Amino acid sequence: MAEITLGRYLFERLRQLEVMTIFGLPGDFNLSLLDKIYEVDGMRWAGNANELNAAYAADGYSRIKRLACLVTTFGVGELSALNGVGGAYAEHVGLLHVVGVPSISSQAKQLLLHHTLGNGDFTVFHRMSNNISQTSAFISDISSAPAELDRCIRDAYIYQRPVYVGLPANLVDLKVPASLLNIPIDLSLKQNDPDAEEEVIENVLTLIKQSKNPIILVDACASRHDCKQEVKELVEITQFPVFTTPMGKGGVDEGGVSGELYDNDPSLIKKMTAKLNGTRSAAARFGGVYVGTLSEPHVKEAVENADLILSVGALLSDFNTGSFSYSYRTKNVVEFHSDYTKIKQATFPGVQMKECLQHLLRVVGDACTDYEPVPVPKVKLVNTPAPREKGLTQEWLWTRVSSWFREGDIIITETGTSAFGIVQSKFPNNTIGISQVLWGSIGYTVGATLGAVMAAEEIDPNKRVILFVGDGSLQLTVQEISTMVKWNTKPYLFVLNNDGYTIERLIHGENASYNDIQPWDNLALLPLFNAKNYETVRISNIGEAEDLFTSKAFATNDKIRMVEVMLPRMDASSNLVLQAQYSAQTNAEN
Template sequence: MSEITLGRYLFERLHQLKCDTIFGVPGDFNLSLLDKIYETEGMRWAGNANELNAGYAADGYSRVKGISAVVTTFGVGELSLTNAIAGSFAEHCPVLNIVGLPSVSAQAKQLLLHHTLGNGDFTVFHRMFKNISQTSAFIADINSAPAEIDRCIRDAYIYQRPVYLGLPSNLVDLMVPASLLETPLNLSLKPNDPDAQEEVIQTVERFISEAKNPIILVDACASRHNCKEEVAKLVDLTQFPVFTTPMGKSGINESHPRFGGVYVGSLSQPAVKEAVESADLVLSIGALLSDFNTGSFSYGYKTKNVVEFHSDYTKIRQATFPGVQMKEALQKLLTTVQSSINPSYQPSPVPSVKLLASPAPANTPLTQEYLWTKVSSWFREGDIIITETGTSAFGIVQSRFPNNTIGISQVLWGSIGYTVGATCGAAMAAQEINPNKRVILFVGDGSLQLTVQEISTLCKWECNNTYLYVLNNDGYTIERLIHGEKATYNDIQPWNNLQLLPLFNAKDYETKRISTVGELNELFNSKKFATPDKIRMIEIMLARMDAPANLVAQAKLSEKTNAESN
């Protein structure tokens, strides 16, 4: 065919990038656009329970597939999505935010349409999103529309940030040349300035040649901006000890002999804290230095020789090199780094981490400490592990991930309930990659209640690769630890959580409630349970104030920060 509709053009472009599931909620201004999904071979419409959940799902999908798309309707739909898009912006997740708009003529006439503010302003919501979008397009001309769509998709992919794309309802059925699809999207990064990059490389090489105790510290953006391969090669070539932050977990193979653990400032294990803070050179890759990622900003480097590689700049000590992007800079460094290493450098042993839980009688009540130490033995290569803000996000720091694991945790934005939607997106992405790829959620009973409807979407699409661990500690334990241990605002109405899967009409499912060490051990030793052939919910009963030790410490720091007047 020589021509296709603009709506189909959009979805064909996404399909070219293997973005094959579209999240969202139907509304009258996007219905004609949604028709085009079914015209695009290999693409499906997820159909989420609400827009916020759809945004969370798109975020989770993007972390697995490299880009995602969510469709909402003008005004009421897109505003319900705002929180999710803000989280994707903060955490560098490439979500194409597609909004079905009223027709061009309706906008020109400033009609008093439903879903508007009643003032004839059709651009107000677009303006709201500009602060949480890498770029945006509010399309009004069919002639420039394909190029604008290409620009939006490219920018979302390149910059790993949300992009806003407004499509009027009357344009999606208009025809554009199909031949435009024959030219692939240019997804290459803009080359670094050669002089600035050369100065960076020479300076880094000089630091490396002088260092006797260097380390590599991997953070979230190493994964988000596709630098995991460069990081792995840097570790192999230099044999420097490598550590991650909580957000950086899964950015490096944690079974690598040079992996030393997770660094969280003052909340780190003592051996990890000593190894990182006594280094005479820190090569930091993809840092996102938020409070929960740094132990409330308690980093304590004893050296000023810190090199920060970022997605769009490099910083060496106090000097910043705008536009020297880490991917190209690291690739350049890899070609010469071995010859720069100090001849007297000898790889020292890295801190060892206890991977096995201490033996306990089978009837011993289960604790967070036991769970997060034991769970490492149950994880396997290729898992997608998702941890909710709260005890799970802090507890997972104590575990070790196998190789090729994807860790998802919204440490910076920290929106309660995010992970249930994100699990839906990640599970649907995993289905497209390998149906046997396990998707494992750890979520608190309180967080679950915010976005529980998305379990329905998991059931609808028979995401039988999904394990839902619900940590039932009778309310918001992380909040109780920060403030209000006995306050009723940290209470929740208890649910019969194990009734959720039958409530949502799951076909193949399994539910279990466990509360002892023996029950957990039996579960993790079961080969049948480890096989992802049905959707599973496991409710883990825990004491109300039981929490990982690092969360208890973090909560005290957060309470102090919240109380400070200057």
């Protein structure tokens, strides 16, 4: 083909970056654009239940593949998606938001069209999105359109932020040269300034040589900006203890032992752990999750007594830091970020962490030859035996479920009890954790699970996607389970039923009716959405949970499953109880 339509050009570019699922809803200003999806081999249109859910789904998909595409219609559609787009901006998630807008002639005539504010202003929604976009384009010229689309796709991928594209309905079918697709989009990072990077490396090496008790602290942007491999190698070369934050969980191997070992022979856990500790693996140096004053005491002590902290990809939000309760006793802190590096009080703009870490890896071994590795804290893998008839609690659940997880899992935890409880678990290696700790939009994870499971199944049909969501959060975005069923996806949906908004009750209003929800028959949802290949189960005590977690059939993701976990109303992990107290105090301050 000498020429292709602009709409097809967009989707062919996305396919080149392995974006094979497009999220969103149809609307009269994007229908011609949606036709072009079906012209691209292997690409599919998810067809979400609403635009907010679609934005959440695109966010979840991107956290697996580094880029996603959301398509909405002008005005009513795009505004419904903005909460989800705002979350992607806050949490560094690459997302292309394509909005079908009225034709150029309609805009020029300022027609009083539906979906507008009735004032002839066709750019007002674009201006709204500018505040939560890395960049944007409101395309009006077919000759420059391919280059504009390439620029927007590149920026979304490189900077891991949402990008807005307004695409007029009349341009979608116009032709552009097909040969443009033969030139790959340049996804390389701008090179660091050599002098500035060299100064950073020299300073870091000096600090390492002087240090007796260094640690590495991994946060969210290490994963978002594709630095997990660099972090792994840094730990393996230096043998420094490594910790994560709640948002950084999954950013480094933790060395958890899979459920299969637990099921067959509990003694194998000890053998596996001993073997792991005898290697230079990153997992053998994992010490736990640091959340300031909410940390386990041994983790808190190890981090706060360090004399050098190498921080990678920090996002220091309140829930990520135990209400800003970090208490480093050293000023020797090096912060590696996606667009700058900071050493103590000196900032080096533009020294990006990926290239800088790669440089550091080549020379850091010689700087730490005198370092004597210290023992790292160990996370308990399984609970001590308890009576089968004993009721379930969050503390028991999050420790026990660690032994059911297996390598390669994608584990998604909703804002609330799940996001705090998962901190107590230990992930197997190569596990991806998804939790919207900073933005914290209730209901996010149901949509994100759809996106994550569609991305996961494109990579490996056997990869498990596991959601933990509260009964209250589920009710905000439950429709997206219907889309999961439509595509015959096979996630695990654990619904933690604690009779309402427990995290809110802990913060304020324990018995207030505004924290109540209408109870649902949750296990009826899958048949309601016309699922054919599914399983539902309700667990209320330790015996029922153990039967589930030791079942080989249950461990195989061959159908969509919903597990309702019955918990006491005010039950929560200890770190959430403390965080709720801090949040209540902050809310009451003048």
